[in-house]
Every structure is written in structure tokens, then in C-alpha cells.
Amino acid sequence: MAHASSYRPNTAIGKWFDVRLPVMRMMHDQFNDFPTPRNLNYLWTFGGILTFFLVVQLATGIVLAMHYIPHESMAFDSVEKIMRDVNWGWLLRYMHANGGSMFFLAVYIHIARGMYYGSYKAPREILWVIGVFIFLAMMATAFMGYSLVWGQMSFWAVTVITNLFSSLDSIVDGLGTAVVQWIWGGFSVGGPTLTRLFSLHYLLPFIITGLVILHIWALHVPGSNNPTGIDIKSKSDAIPFHPYYTFKDAYALCLFVILFMGLVFYAPNFLAHPDNYIQANPLQTPPHIVPEWYFLPFYAILRAIPDKLFGVIAFAGSIGLLAFLPWLDTSKVKSTRYRPIYKWFFALFIINTLVLGYLGAKPAEGMYLLFARIGTAFYFAHLLVVMPVVGWFEKPSAMPGSITDDVLGKGSGGGRPSAATASPGRR
Template sequence: MDHTSSYEPQTKFGKWWDDRLPVARLAHGQFVAFPTPRNLNYWWTFGGILTFFLASQIVTGIVLAMHYQPSGAEAFNSVEAIRRDVNFGWLIRNLHAVGASMFFIAVYIHIFRGLYYGSYKAPREVLWILGVLIFLAMMATAFMGYALPWGQMSFWGVTVITNLFSSVNEIIPGLGTAIVEWLWGGFAVSGTTLNRFFALHYLLPFVIAGLVILHIWALHVAGQNNPTGLDIKTREDAVPMYPYAVAKDAVGLFAFLILFAWFVFFLPDYLGHADNYIEADPLVTPPHIVPEWYFLPFYAILRAIPSKLGGVIAMFAAIAILVVVPWLDTSRVRSAKYRPVYKWFFWLLVISCLALGYLGAMPAEGAYVTWSRIFTFYYFAHFLLVMPIVGLIERPRPLPRSISESVLKSGAGAPEGAAAAPETR
């Protein structure tokens, strides 16, 4: 499909400006007239939802940074002062804290949608990899942000997680210790560590914003995937992004904002840990140290491996493996909607990730560790065994001839008895 903008300035000033800096033409071509598959469902609204929450987190974060004191002596009290003494500080703090959780809920749904519908397949490999990099940057930003309230769980969470890097000593003696001391800014977690984390927490959202721009650029070069996995072939297969896709995104965002507002106004502290409302004390260790809920699946993987170094490698590998998913999946069909065997394995992956999230919050003992190892095994087996093998032996269901055919239901697929004609371009 031709993505050339049909924008025509209507005023003399508009024409003068368009000849010199065609921003309006670019915006019209990429966000108004851009051809969007006509069969997109509401799972595709989470890209817009994530963009909204990124902007929200940056704006509320900048306001909070104006009142926050990044020092070991003042951090905890400054957070309480924001909630009690700053005009609407309670609201801004709640928007930012709850917004982080909503951001991760949306990104996990976005990732699983991509895995289900094969949005990582050619020609969208770079688009997918940029998405994984955004996810990594989000996790780094959230981890550093978790330290800022300087409560008990913040302090000890930072202590435990940063200490994991000392396992590098098993590979290169002394390197792990050097990394840990660099992160700490000394020989123990202190106000210096907090100040470093605050600086990086402030910087990384702008890095994420840059990656998001590249992500959107890559999306508009390759075009959007859709539930059938077919490419846009004719004008009947697509509709302009505005008003059709924009209106659907607005409805999805509004529905998600209802959930967001419910937590902000009624349960702002529900997704946090009670111990984090106790000021950090290096002399008192909490009985059970856990990270924020969105880190729990990876925390369970970390603890499932008996070796400290092995656990660290497995934890990072759980994210890194997503980068090579486009080359691990051997199926010629994108969408799991037409893959009757793989679909069951996909839902098993979803169950495994939810189970790991639960197990990450439990003590590292007994049956919890056993089940963590079972679900960790399946997590990696899904990508390293299921995707390559099922893609080779599975017989997909017949695909529709076009996107418009799937929408109009004028023959759900190929003629009876005909083999599927998978399309991957």
C-alpha cells in the first residue's frame, strides 16, 4: 500500500511552512491517512494506552522531582511531605505510583498479544526487538524508582538485587565486586546510592521516549500486523488511521482509565508493600524481601536456580530470549488463531508466567521452589523447543484470502479440502 500523504495546505502560511518544514504533512501521512488493517480488535489499543502512560509518567515524574529530596536522611520524609503538604501532591504521587503498575499491566498484555498473533515475524523483527529494549529500559527505570521512597523494602530490595552482580566474580574475579561498588557509590547501600538511582530514574524515561519513537517509526515502515496475520493487499483491506483506529484506541484507553482511576482514588497503596511505609533501617531486615509485583516472575526464575550465578543468568536470559523469538518460531503462519496446536502451548505459557508471578511472592522453600523450577523449565522450553518443533510439524488451518474476506466472512478460508496457503510477508 502507498503511504504517501495526501495532505494539502489550505492557507498561504500553511503552504509556505509546508515547503520549508513539512511537519503537518508528515503527521497527516503517518497518523491520519496511514492505512490500518480494518480487522484490528481491542488488543491493538494497548500501544496507544502505553504511549499515554509514558507521557503521564514523565509529566508526573517531573513534578514529583521538584519536591523530592534524594538523600538518605530526607527521602522518606519528602515523599510523605509530597502526599500531605504539596497542593494535590497526593494525587500526583498516586498517579505516578499506580501509573507504573498500569504501565506494566499494559506492556505485558501488549507482549502476549504480539506473541499470540505473531507480530514478531518478518518484516517486523526490528520492531519487535525495539519493543524488547523498551521493556528492558522500563524494568531498569521501575527498579530505580522503587528505591526512591527509601522505605524498608526499597532499601533491602536494592541491597539484594545489586548484590546479585557480585556473582560475576565467579567468571571474572573482582569484576562483580567492582560493579556492585560502582552501583552503590561506596561499600554499602547509602544515600549516595539513592542519589545515583534518582538521577538514572529521571533520565531513563526520556531514553524510553526515544526508543518509542523508533518503535513507532519501525511500525509505520513495516505496517501493522492484524488478527489474521495477512498483509494489506488492496484498499478494501485497510481504513485510514483517523478516525477509525483512533476512535477504537480512545474507547480502549477510556476503559483502561476507569481501572486506573479506581486504584488511584480508592486503592493507591494496594499494589505496594506494607513494609515500604516504614523508613529504611540498615539494622532491621524484613522477614520476606520481595520486589514490586511486575518483577515477581523474574524473581521466581532467579530463585528457582540453585546457583547464584546461574539464577542471575536465567533471570536475564528470560528477557534476552525474547530478542531471538522471530528466528525461533519456524511456522510460516503468523497468527495463532490459525494454529490449533500452538494455541494450547501459548496459553500454557501464559499460565506459567502467572504462576511464576505468584511463586515469586512466596518464600523460597519447599514446594514453592519445586513449582518455580517446573514453570521456569516450561518458560524456556516454550521458546527453545515448542516454537521450533511445533512450527515444523503443525498443520495450520486454512487462511482467508484477504483481510477484507475475514471481516466480511465471505468464505472463512480456502475451499474445502484445500491446503492452507500461509503468508508471512
């Protein structure tokens, strides 16, 4: 958010730097004195939590890569060797595996928060679209990382997902097969596939880091949205990021880390599939190939469509469509708080996504398949029909005049900040 810089370098070296590379000024203006709505709830702490998990995954992953061997006959044992013979290897590996799950749990809450409070609406469209790209890159990274364990589920997940490209055969005969063999580096999933997955698994997190920097940049131009969806209008609507949100974020992060480390220490394999402790065997297909929990809703959509090509299109579309939310949503107000009809559709959308996740873990047959088809139809109907249509005819409920009105109740003015609102950072 554009605001006058309050940075005053005190030291000679500070002044010297400030006219050459004003990094300290940027840090001060963007992360210390940055005006932030005073009414953010705990759902707004997940951005910081996600940044933390990106760092955890990078740090643990870089050390794991020093010990891991991306070879089809050695990968599985090298993971176990890390767990047994590398100092703190068991901790690093379990943190990395569960860190991925926590990353997705946090990102789903973060996305749902953005959808509920209309954080994708003008002027935050680019911020949102970059977010969808981050989500896509996360999914690719997680998928590749899971393959590196080279257990049965790893191997067969790679086989299933890379085979999706063979659906291109129905457009141009032989194209899909050629693409799949190009991806595999051979005529089946094997050693060459593993080494390229490893290489890309190491590359993508740095691309995510770059996207995250753009995401934060795009956030800091209009500033944070807030539960009312009303822009900051006066000084009393905003408080400096530090110390208010630094400490609120730190507290929320600590609670989330308790959940994370609880899993790492007491149930490290709880979210994993036992079959992935069986070394990859190309000659033996597991009875049910199930992805990690965070892919289940999309996996259900993929399997719900009877045609292979259209299944792949729906699978890609279910994520890709999210990028178009800013233009699919026609509502005049941002926050679902003030949308009496859409509120119910939103709740249904969340429940539907959870049900799809449940169905993704079940075999695609009988009632499971039927419900997955209904769920898939509902998923797309929400994005393509409900969002444009409801926003068009819905009458928003009464809204407060400003963020300050919402926090302090009506009639409090909202023009002048109370004494307490003045930044405690400036003593």
C-alpha cells in the same frame, strides 16, 4: 506503510512550512490518513494506552522531582511531605506509583498480543526488538523509581538486585565485588546510591521516549499486523487510522483510565507492600523481600536456579530471549488463530508465567521452590524448543484469503471496497 501522501496544505503558512519542515504532512500521513487493517480488535488499543501512560509518568514525575529530596535521611519524609503539604501532591504521587503498575499491566497485554498474533515475524523484527529494549528500559526505570521511596522494601530490593553483580566473582575473583561497590558508590547501599538512582530514574524515561519514537517509526514502515496475520492486499483491507482507530483507541483508553483512577482514588496502596511505609533501615532485614508485582515471574526464575551466577544468567535470559522470538519461531503463519497445536502451548505459556508470578511472591522453599523450578524449565522450553519445533511440523488450519474475506465472509471478493469503506475523513 508507504502510501501516497494525501496532504494538501490550504493556508499560506501551511504551504510555507510544507517545503521547509513538513511536520504537518508527516502527522497527516502517519496519524490521520495512515492505512490500517480494518479488523484490529481491542488488543490493538494497548499501544496508544502505553503512550498515554508514558506521558502520565513523565508529567507527574517531573513535578514530583521538584519536591523530592534524594538524601538518605530525608527521602522518605520528603515523599510524605509531598503527600501532605504539596498542592495535589497526594494525587500526583499516587498517580505516579499506580501509573507504573498500569504501565506494566498494559505492556504485558501488549507483549502477549504480539506473541499470540505473531507480530514479531517478518517484516516486523526490528519493531519487536526495539520493543524488548523498551521493556528492559521500563524495568530499569521502575526498579530505580521504587528505590527512591527509600522504605524498607526499596532499600532491600536495591541491596538484592545490585548484589546480583557480585556473582561475577565466580568468573574473575574480586570482579563482582568491585562492580558492586562501583554501583553503590561505597561499601553498602547508601546516600551515593540513592542520588545516582535518582539521576538515572530521571534520565531513562527520555531514553524510553526516544525508543518509543523508533518503535512507532518501525511500526509505520510495514504497518500494523492484524488478527489474521495476513498483509493488507487491497484497498478494502484497510481503513484510515483517523477517525476509525482514533476513536476506538480513545474509548479503550478511557476504560483503562477508569481502572487506573479507581485504584488511585479508592485503593492507592493496594498494589504496594506495607513494609515500604517503614523508613529504610540498613540494620534490619525484612523477613521476606518481595519485588513489585510486575517483577514476580522473573524474580521466581532468579531464585529457582540454585547457582547464583546461573540464576542471574537465567534472570537476564528470560527477558533477553524475547528479542530472538522472530528467529526462534519457525511457523509459516503469523497468527496463532490458525495454529491448532501452538495455540495450546501458548495458553500454557501464559498460565505458566502467571504461576511463576504467584511463586515469586512466596518464600523460595519446599513445594514453592519445586514448582518454580518446573515453571522455569517450562518457560525456557517454550521459547527454545516449542517455538522452533512446533512451527516446523504443525499444519496450519484453513485461513481466509484476505482481511476483507475474514471480516465479510468468503466470496465477498475483497477486490473493490464497498461504498462505506471509503474514507469518511474525506467528505
